Amino acid sequence: MSHQNIATFVTLPALTTLHLGKNEIGDAAAQHLGDGLRYNATLTTLDLDSNKIGNVGAEELANGLRYNTTLTILDLGDNNIGGVGAQHLSGALQQNITLTALSLRSNQIGDVGAKHVGDALQYNTTLTVLDLDCNNIGDVGAKHVGDALQHNTTLTTLGLGSNQIGDVGAKHVGDALRYNTTLTDLYLGKINIRAVGVEDLANGLRQNTALTQLYLGSNSLGDIGAQHLGDALQYNTTLTNLDLEDNNIGNVGAQHLGDGLRHNTTLTALDLNKNNIGDVGIQPLDDVLRHNTTLTTLHLGDNNIGDVGAQHLGDALRYNTTLTTLGLKSNNIGHVGAQCLGDSLRYNRTLTKLGLDINNVGNVGAQYLGDGLRQNTTLTALDLDSNNIGDVGAKYLGDALRHNTTLTELGLESNQIGVVGAKHLGDALQCNTVTLILFLSISCLHLHVFI
Template sequence: MPIVLFPKKDKPQLVRGFSPKVVRLNVRINEDVEEASLANISRSGLLALSNDISTNSHVTKLDFRHVCFGPEEAFILAKGLSTNAVLLDLNLQHNNLSDAGVGAVAEALIQQGVLEVLTLDANGIGDTGAIALAEFVSSSRTLKELRLFDNHILKDGGAAIGSAVEKCPTLRHLDLGLNEIGDAGAVALAKALCSYSKVSKLSVRANGITSIGGKAIAKALRKNCRLRSLDIRVNRLRDDAVKHLFEALLLNTHLQELDCSGNNIRDDAMEFVAEVILQNKFITKLSFEDNYFTDEAAEVFLKLLQKAEHLSMTEFGIHNNYISEIKLQQIDLFMRTHARELQKKKRESKRQRSQSVAQGDDTREESKISAGRQSSGSLSRSTSRISARGSREASKV
């Protein structure tokens, strides 16, 4: 299969040159191409492409997902990346780079110095590879998004990534889902969030985090860190961790989305959640799916949702608990109705702002016209006085 290139967002066109069957010498990526997605690339094709990447000045995005790259291919690619000066987005998900390959890519990216998005999902990365990536993250002043979902990163690698986040001023989105960073990784990430980190979206789902890590993250939320979206589903959080998390949300004004699905949360946590529903004005999406809430909790939640005066929430996920179908339908109906009402208010507010702007423009225009008239009148009176003075002086002569 040949390379599929996407020139400036137009329909995909087939460009031959690095395909296994048609590799030719002196074939280069067309200068109109800004994004390239590659499939079934050969060793000779990769060598040619790596050489091209090293001096390329127009391709900003490369997609190598599902191309069966291993460590050897990573070393070849890294050679070209190290001298590249324009690549912003590199996708290597679902390969088998392992620690050795990721280490080579990380070292090359330190030299490259401008990458903004790096995707390494499902690459068999362990702690050694994570530590190598942490060095890249620490040195980067451009990285905005790092995806490491579904690897084998344990507590040491998670702690290294967490410490690196604290040193990267540009990082906004970090996905460490489906690893095993545990509480050590969660604590390191929470420390970074408490400092000057600007991360706004964090996923640590399915990482074996217990109440210790949950309390550390709660501490960061209490300090009103910049997180807007937090995914902590499928961990080992219990009611005591939920208590700290939701007490923090009474003070936090940034977080908008929180996913606590698939933990060990029971009805005892209901009172902490209740306060947030009534008082927090910023949460828009909240999920407790796959937990242990019963009809008793569902009844309380419904009454609180109906009672909350400043409720901004549009999604409240509570399916797959021990809740009857009728209760789930009642909550779903309320949330759908409330979401429509919020959307209606938003449109009305936007319309009113538009009218205010238009009225302000009209007022300013009228002021300009009035000022112009006054200026014209003043000019006419000045001209009349000058003419009269001239006439008197002429009569004296």
């Protein structure tokens, strides 16, 4: 795309949204865009993701932003503006009064750039969303951003994931949470923090009254880190979504989180995928699910949960009245565990989505789940992908579908269902009155899918 064409775009009188991602426009074209932004009075969204824009181009765009009064969303992700480019943009942010969302993801702005962004946040009064993921920001940069958050009163969403913030940087962010009253979504995944760092974050959560979503996936929190967060949950009254995926949390950590959830009345979603909770760790969560009245979504995929753990969960589901989504992907649940879960489906009246993909329920387990589905009146989605289910298991599920009137999605991909099993399912669908979507990795002439 020529620079002249780009200049033409920003002069169009009715244009409000312009997507130019992955066009390799570089600094020269960015200059034309910057010039256009000075006078444009209609454009509200500009996407310049992945365009090889450096600090020179960032300066030209910044000059345009100083005068522009309509642009609200600017995506500069995956360019190469660096610390110098961040300085130029930050200067513009101190004057701009309309931009509400800015993505600087993957720009190598480093600690120097983070300082300039932090300076801008202390003065800017319109920006609500800022993405600084993947920017080689360390603990020094985190301090600058954290200091700014103590004074900023408009930012609601901040992404700092995939940086090198570490435990020291986490302390600065935790300190900011004590005073900030507007930030609601904070992304801190993969920032190399351990139990020490999360303790400071947890201390901030005890006093924070605004944050609703906290993402801490792919760190190294361990059981001690889980203990700090569990303690914080007993006092925090605003957090609704907590993501702790891939954090080396074991059964001891699960116990601490369970203790926190017993007293917490606001958390609605908890992601513990890719930890090592095991059957022992499920027991305290079982106790929580029997009494907790706020948690609606629980992800426990890839946690080495076997039949014993599934039994605990099944028992809890009989009494739980709030959980709507339960993810158990990639565990070691066999037909015994499937029996416990199937039995719970007879009594549970709130669960709508159950993920059992990549387990080993087999034909016998499919029979038990089918028996549960006959009496269940709430489940709408059941994922049984990769479970060694053959034609016999497909028959049991097909028989259940003749009676069940609520299931709308059934995942059966990567099983061992052949033509015979497909015929059972196809015949059942002709009697079933609901929309049913089946995902099969085989070609089945006998299977009719109604959408």
